[in-house]
Amino acid sequence: MSSPQYTSSPPASNPLEGRRRSKFTFKHLNQLSTYSTTTPLRTIAHVDLDAFYAQCEMVRLGVARDQPLAVQQWGALIAINYPSRKFGLTRHITAAEAKKLCPNIVCQHVATWREGDDTWAYHDDAFKNMGTHKVSLDPYRRESKKILATIKESLPPPPLQRVEKAGIDEVFIDMSAQIHSILLERYPELARLPPYDDLTENLPWPSQSTINWEADALVDLEAEELESDDPDWDDICLSIGAEIIRHVRKGVWDALHYTCSGGVARNKMLAKLGSGFNKPNKQTVIRTRAIQKFLNDFKFTKIRNLGGKLGDEIVAAFGTDLVKELCDVPVEQLQKLGDDTGVWLYNTLRGIDSSEVNSRTQVKSMLSAKSFRPSINTFEQGVRWLRIFAADIFSRCVEEGVLENKRKPKTITLHHRQGGTTKSKQALIPQGGLISEELIFDLAKSLLAQIVVDGRAWPCSNLSLSAGGFEDTITGNMGIKGFLVTGGQRPTKEVVDSSEASDSEEEPPTAKRQKIDVDDGIRRFFAHPSEAATSTHNENQATQARFPTETDVLDGIYICKKCSKPILQSDAGEHEDWHFAKNLENELRQEPRPAPVHQVESHAKEKVKEKTKTKRTAGQGHQSTEKVEKGQQRLRFGNG
Ligand code: CTP
Numbered sequence: 001m002s003s004p005q006y007t008s009s010p011p012a013s014n015p016l017e018g019r020r021r022s023k024f025t026f027k028h029l030n031q032l033s034t035y036s037t038t039t040p041l042r043t044i045a046h047v048d049l050d051a052f053y054a055q056c057e058m059v060r061l062g063v064a065r066d067q068p069l070a071v072q073q074w075g076a077l078i079a080i081n082y083p084s085r086k087f088g089l090t091r092h093i094t095a096a097e098a099k100k101l102c103p104n105i106v107c108q109h110v111a112t113w114r115e116g117d118d119t120w121a122y123h124d125d126a127f128k129n130m131g132t133h134k135v136s137l138d139p140y141r142r143e144s145k146k147i148l149a150t151i152k153e154s155l156p157p158p159p160l161q162r163v164e165k166a167g168i169d170e171v172f173i174d175m176s177a178q179i180h181s182i183l184l185e186r187y188p189e190l191a192r193l194p195p196y197d198d199l200t201e202n203l204p205w206p207s208q209s210t211i212n213w214e215a216d217a218l219v220d221l222e223a224e225e226l227e228s229d230d231p232d233w234d235d236i237c238l239s240i241g242a243e244i245i246r247h248v249r250k251g252v253w254d255a256l257h258y259t260c261s262g263g264v265a266r267n268k269m270l271a272k273l274g275s276g277f278n279k280p281n282k283q284t285v286i287r288t289r290a291i292q293k294f295l296n297d298f299k300f301t302k303i304r305n306l307g308g309k310l311g312d313e314i315v316a317a318f319g320t321d322l323v324k325e326l327c328d329v330p331v332e333q334l335q336k337l338g339d340d341t342g343v344w345l346y347n348t349l350r351g352i353d354s355s356e357v358n359s360r361t362q363v364k365s366m367l368s369a370k371s372f373r374p375s376i377n378t379f380e381q382g383v384r385w386l387r388i389f390a391a392d393i394f395s396r397c398v399e400e401g402v403l404e405n406k407r408k409p410k411t412i413t414l415h416h417r418q419g420g421t422t423k424s425k426q427a428l429i430p431q432g433g434l435i436s437e438e439l440i441f442d443l444a445k446s447l448l449a450q451i452v453v454d455g456r457a458w459p460c461s462n463l464s465l466s467a468g469g470f471e472d473t474i475t476g477n478m479g480i481k482g483f484l485v486t487g488g489q490r491p492t493k494e495v496v497d498s499s500e501a502s503d504s505e506e507e508p509p510t511a512k513r514q515k516i517d518v519d520d521g522i523r524r525f526f527a528h529p530s531e532a533a534t535s536t537h538n539e540n541q542a543t544q545a546r547f548p549t550e551t552d553v554l555d556g557i558y559i560c561k562k563c564s565k566p567i568l569q570s571d572a573g574e575h576e577d578w579h580f581a582k583n584l585e586n587e588l589r590q591e592p593r594p595a596p597v598h599q600v601e602s603h604a605k606e607k608v609k610e611k612t613k614t615k616r617t618a619g620q621g622h623q624s625t626e627k628v629e630k631g632q633q634r635l636r637f638g639n640g
């Protein structure tokens with residue numbers, strides 16, 4: 001027998017030859033395990049608590065699930081539970097208006113720090129005392145931590161787990177690696193090597209013949225399209241993702257009695273749209289093949305950042321408010337809105353978003369702030385607020401384990417706003433001894449004294465104190481400390497966003513709050529960043545657009561160059577998104593104007609897409625509502 005002769009064609013035949021193959025490749029499958037943002041099998045979830053602050057109060061007060069309840073901050077309502085939404089109540093109406101519409105409603109005021117107290121509490125008279133009380137969101141932050149811990153416990157440990165806290169009541173979960181491991185367990189055909197070790201080979205067709213979507217609201221194809229549409233691996237990934245999220249949500253309910261909603265889709269933007277699509281206490285899966293159909297049914301003016309003036313301008317420019325119709329417009333034409341705006345809009349309309357889910361761990365800094373209307377005018381007044389800030393920050397340090405010397409801040413920074421100028425002064429915390437509230441207070445006072453000595457300090461419209469330079473501790477387990485994150489909330493909720501991380505309340509919550517005067521120019525904060533222990537931001541000093549660099553940041557907090565507000569660095573992206581969206585609006589409003597700096601726009605563009613959230617209103621997207629099926633749905637698989 002002669003030894004085998006190798007010819008140009010390989011000796012073994014391709015075992016998948018002639019069989020029906022998936023449109024996805026072994027490479028796509030492998031990429032799941034590394035959280036690649038380019039694999040079409042990528043599976044992302046967004047989980048968002050229903051009427052979060054309101055649910056916190058319901059659980060704390062032990063009221064019945066069907067009791068209408070709202071959370072009040074000063075005169076306005078900032079969270080409305082679902083039973084009260086039936087009465088037509090919406091966020092930001094006054095407590096008085098709410099009681100007219102729903103006499104049975106419980107309006108619970110948020111907890112506050114009262115001047116002179118060393119802890120926050122629920123004060124019955126808080127709403128009358130805006131001048132001497134400061135909002136505390138600690139109760140919600142605490143619940144948020146518990147919820148995060150529960151969510152993380154219901155997932156396998158890293159590296160199969162990747163969770164990003166995206167706000168006080170929401171997370172993104174990249175389920176790709178977990179799903180990869182589940183796929184290999186459940187589908188032995190996937191565990192085999194690809195023919196000829198060629199990763200570009202298509203995967204075999206899935207061996208199982210049904211997908212059970214269970215109770216998920218499924219955004220699916222039209223009935224006639226479904227006839228010829230057999231579920232492929234992307235659908236299997238989504239259905240496993242839906243299983244995971246059902247389990248996560250059940251875990252939160254069982255452990256803590258909070259309901260939340262979920263979205264499962266191939267990217268963050270769509271997952272977030274999904275979680276808001278069918279609230280409360282439901283989850284929505286957006287089949288990859290149905291993405292365009294899903295988006296088509298939205299009015300784009302309902303998509304976040306496309307409401308308001310920008311949306312109006314687009315309607316005026318293209319004569320439609322429908323995603324579907326705007327999709328017919330070539331990108332070159334959309335670019336008459338501005339090059340970047342056009343590209344951003346083009347992608348957004350198509351559900352394109354490759355932004356990553358970033359797992360974040362521990363807090364690096366904390367901020368306590370108060371805006372004054374009217375402004376304050378004396379050192380004594382300032383000191384009274386510093387007392388509260390010190391107590392607030394100290395109590396949060398205690399939660400971080402400062403008393404056990406687990407974690408400790410290195411610096412205390414005071415931000416002071418007077419007229420158009422924000423000044424920051426920083427002090428080092430002596431290392432060695434234990435940190436105390438008194439120490440924080442003393443440092444803060446001396447920083448304020450320095451600002452007063454330096455020059456014009458009054459009238460002062462905003463003061464904030466931050467503690468920074470917390471070092472990460474090494475945590476092998478996924479204990480609660482691992483979840484102490486200060487993720488940003490929606491960039492449009494400027495006030496509440498910073499509150500989440502910082503309890504800065506700015507002013508009573510009204511719809512007007514969101515209409516912040518955005519200065520289009522991009523500013524630099526530090527004159528000499530590298531040596532800045534004292535920093536002044538002059539609003540008349542325009543320079544380059546960019547994200548804060550290391551040198552702009554004092555312990556994880558920087559002063560936004562556009563609005564002069566102190567922002568946690570971890571929230572920089574979201575905060576910039578908000579400005580980006582405002583700039584888009586301005587771009588349209590003020591044409592002709594100089595082109596925005598590209599670098600920031602393109603980054604923000606990505607982020608804005610990722611944060612875009614929309615809720616479909618009743619009566620809108622009529623066609624698709626009939627297609628959003630609840631209850632069990634079985635999909636036919638092909639015969640292969
Ligand atoms: N929040 C706020 N002011 C805003 C937006 C949000 O104070 N402009 C607070 C709310 O009190 C809310 C929490 O942040 O409970 C989370 O906000 P969001 O998820 O947007 O709304 P929910 O109240 O949770 O309602 P939904 O069920 O629609 O998510």
Ligand code: CA
Pocket residue numbers: 048049050051052169
């Ligand atoms: Ca929510």
Ligand code: CA
Pocket residue numbers: 048049167169170
């Ligand atoms: Ca939310």
